[in-house]
Amino acid sequence: MVTEAVLEGQISPAPAVDETALIRAAQQGDHDAFEQLVRSYDRPVLRLAMNLLRSPEDARDVYQEAFLRVYRNLGSFRLDSSFQTWLYRIVSNLCLDHLRRRKVRREEPAVAQTQDGPVDYMQNVREERADVDPQRSLLSKELGERIRQVLGGLTPRERTVFELRHYQGLRLKDIGETLGTSEEAAKNCLFRVTQKMRVALGDFV
Secondary structure, X not given: OOOHHHHOOOOOOOOOOOHHHHHHHHHOOOHHHHHHHHHHHHHHHHHHHHHHHOOHHHHHHHHHHHHHHHHHXXXXXXXXXXXXXXXXXXXXXXXXXXXXXXXXXXXXXXXXEEOOEEEEOOHHHOOOOOOOOHHHHHHHHHHHHHHHHHHHHOOHHHHHHHHHHHOOOOOHHHHHHHOOOOHHHHHHHHHHHHHHXXXXXXXXX
């Protein structure tokens, strides 16, 4: 079972180990091996959930539920496929379920969590001084609003594809597998998102 220390993020990342060996050991009931697997993926999973849901509370729920599902179903995992893809499929499906259940989409912030920490989409036009040029300040606000509109207008699947490609670094083939679709479908979805971004931010880029 996932320990409280792991869920609270109090355990430091584990050193590089043979993932296949860890999976085999965890499948045989080795709890330490399972916790090492959790430590290897806890931050990426939480980041993925947070970027998709934009809600710390919902992301936390998905994070815990995802690893609980992994724990319960690890015995049926086939070692001839990617553990990362299998895990991300669980997380993505949970996030998509959350997004579909929302009746009202919340306003999206212009900040995303990446591997290197928070990234502000507006960082290239952010105000740096209190007496910044008023025109620059206006452009900053307009850019932020356009970005929020694009993010808010993405379908749950589009947002997931965008996140998996640009922030998790997955290949289109792996994204397709994660979402239970084809590489071509994932590519087309990413193209649609890119086009939306270009149209919305055309005069800024």
